[in-house]
Amino acid sequence: MKRPIIFLLLPILLLASCELVQDQPLQGKVYGVFIGLDYDNATWHGGEGFLEGTLNDARELKTAFQHVAELADLQMDSYLMYQEGDTKDQSTYEMITVGETPIRSYASKANLVSLLGALANIIEEEDFLIITYHGHGGEDVLVMAPESDAEDNIELKVAEELLNALTPVKGRKLVILDSCYSGMSVPPSESSVSLIRSPSISDWFNTYFSDGSYAIPPVTLFTATADSKAWEYEVKVGSNHIHGVFTLALLEALGGYHDDTFRMGDTIPAEKNGVVTVDSLYAYVKEHQKLPLRTTIYRPASRYQHPMTNGGAMDFILFTL
Amino acid sequence: MKKPLVLSLLLLLTLPIAGGGFITTISYSPSVYLSIPHFEDELPFRTSMNNTFIFEPFGYETEHWSVGTSLKGAFVTPSLPWGNYRARGFSSLGLGVRFSYDLDERFALFGSGGMAINRYTAIEWAFLSFWAEAGIEYTILETPNTELSAILPITVDLRKEITALSIGLGLRCLFDPYGGGLI
Numbered sequence: 219m220k221r222p223i224i225f226l227l228l229p230i231l232l233l234a235s236c237e238l239v240q241d242q243p244l245q246g247k248v249y250g251v252f253i254g255l256d257y258d259n260a261t262w263h264g265g266e267g268f269l270e271g272t273l274n275d276a277r278e279l280k281t282a283f284q285h286v287a288e289l290a291d292l293q294m295d296s297y298l299m300y301q302e303g304d305t306k307d308q309s310t311y312e313m314i315t316v317g318e319t320p321i322r323s324y325a326s327k328a329n330l331v332s333l334l335g336a337l338a339n340i341i342e343e344e345d346f347l348i349i350t351y352h353g354h355g356g357e358d359v360l361v362m363a364p365e366s367d368a369e370d371n372i373e374l375k376v377a378e379e380l381l382n383a384l385t386p387v388k389g390r391k392l393v394i395l396d397s398c399y400s401g402m403s404v405p406p407s408e409s410s411v412s413l414i415r416s417p418s419i420s421d422w423f424n425t426y427f428s429d430g431s432y433a434i435p436p437v438t439l440f441t442a443t444a445d446s447k448a449w450e451y452e453v454k455v456g457s458n459h460i461h462g463v464f465t466l467a468l469l470e471a472l473g474g475y476h477d478d479t480f481r482m483g484d485t486i487p488a489e490k491n492g493v494v495t496v497d498s499l500y501a502y503v504k505e506h507q508k509l510p511l512r513t514t515i516y517r518p519a520s521r522y523q524h525p526m527t528n529g530g531a532m533d534f535i536l537f538t539l
Numbered sequence: 540m541k542k543p544l545v546l547s548l549l550l551l552l553t554l555p556i557a558g559g560g561f562i563t564t565i566s567y568s569p570s571v572y573l574s575i576p577h578f579e580d581e582l583p584f585r586t587s588m589n590n591t592f593i594f595e596p597f598g599y600e601t602e603h604w605s606v607g608t609s610l611k612g613a614f615v616t617p618s619l620p621w622g623n624y625r626a627r628g629f630s631s632l633g634l635g636v637r638f639s640y641d642l643d644e645r646f647a648l649f650g651s652g653g654m655a656i657n658r659y660t661a662i663e664w665a666f667l668s669f670w671a672e673a674g675i676e677y678t679i680l681e682t683p684n685t686e687l688s689a690i691l692p693i694t695v696d697l698r699k700e701i702t703a704l705s706i707g708l709g710l711r712c713l714f715d716p717y718g719g720g721l722i
Contacts (some may be wrong), residue, residue: 236582236583236584236585236586237582237585237586237618237619237620237621238619240582240621242621242622243581243622243623346623390623407664408699408700409666409698409699409700410659410664410665410666410699411664411665411666412663412664413658413663413664413665414663417665422656422665422666422667423667425666425667425699426666426667426668426699431577431578431700432577432578432699432700433578433579434578434579434580434624491620492620493620493625495620495625497617497627497659497661497662498661500661500662501661501662524663527662529659529662529664530627530664530700531574531576531578531626531627531698531700531701532580532624532625532626532627533617533624533625533626533627533661534623534624535620535622535623535624535625538620
């Protein structure tokens with residue numbers, strides 16, 4: 219009896235060591251683009267008006283990701299693109315240089331496309347790009363800053379324009395969207411069904427037996443809401459320091475906290491077994507965000523939001539600590 | 540397609556009541572879960588741990604063989620972190636049918652198959668899968684109404700984007716719920 223057991227266990231031991239015997243792939247640089255808009259200068263307000271927390275979101279998330287990249291011994295280049303106040307005069311915004319290309323940090327659609335084009339020239343296969351957006355949104359749409367009073371082309375379509383602009387960018391890509399209805403940009407998976415989108419039994423079978431095949435998404439999306447509005451929240455009552463509900467939880471997941479100002483702690487709460495992944499951030503946000511995930515007949519809520527990310531078999535490792 | 544399935548299930552349910560030999564079993568087997576991707580990945584396969592619990596409420600046993608319907612629960616951990624990605628962990632609930640054939644007083648061969656619904660542990664996405672399993676069973680302890688066996692199951696998990704091979708070592712407890720004695 220012993221011999222067959224040994225013969226059966228031997229291949230297990232050999233096979234199981236795949237991750238342990240192979241050298242880790244080279245980790246490159248991290249690039250971050252953090253976009254925040256308050257819409258104070260926009261004629262378009264989407265019926266919602268001025269946003270108070272979006273610039274805090276972008277600035278503090280930039281600090282948080284830089285801190286985690288440092289802990290992971292990775293070099294990070296970060297760019298803040300923003301729109302703040304009531305001016306449309308771009309000359310009041312500083313220039314940022316990507317490679318050798320100077321780009322205005324004003325968060326207009328044209329400037330963002332230029333920035334992504336410049337990043338495509340310098341990002342290598344082993345690098346990692348994070349883009350975060352904090353502003354108004356609609357169904358698969360982000361609302362960028364206008365370049366003039368006459369400009370009405372301020373909507374950036376996520377699937378058609380943003381993801382297309384990212385196609386020439388090599389390396390791994392993560393897009394974090396904290397805006398209303400942002401989860402509607404997350405494409406359906408070829409291999410799994412979203413439980414947030416209430417699949418029918420036939421959806422399960424159709425997905426399994428469909429011809430489409432799964433591939434690791436070229437751009438991973440991580441969004442504030444599945445298909446509802448995204449809300450802002452005051453960090454402490456009376457503090458007048460506002461954040462997006464999603465981003466506030468995300469900052470905490472990355473080790474950030476607020477006392478008199480924003481600071482980074484020594485631990486990364488979203489770290490699980492030495493890695494920070496999209497799933498570990500998602501799980502943290504889901505558990506710790508200040509609003510309920512959904513409204514139900516038993517727990518009705520006028521304000522709720524449910525984070526969303528791509529389905530499928532693979533989780534994206536952001537940092538190994 | 541549906542009729543033979545319904546008839547088989549009815550037969551499985553009615554046989555124990557009609558002829559005795561009714562058995563109930565529970566089993567647990569931890570195993571290594573190797574995910575072989577159908578898509579482009581950094582590794583030829585990813586390694587996770589799998590804990591499988593099987594409850595067979597309705598089983599029927601004769602002198603040499605047994606058959607039963609099984610309810611399977613499994614918990615697969617995320618794979619070991621390597622490179623830029625890792626395989627997501629998930630939990631699984633499945634229904635299946637199990638057969639076994641006694642080679643002698645101690646050894647038996649078994650096979651099972653079925654379908655499962657699976658939910659990723661961290662995110663709210665789910666998927667369907669089918670499994671087939673084969674293995675050896677060795678009876679360690681035997682009383683008139685119970686049996687304890689060691690099992691060595693090899694499972695193939697057929698997912699849309701992954702074929703997973705699971706090899707483990709576990710325990711299986713068999714009861715005679717009516718106290719008539721095991722055959």
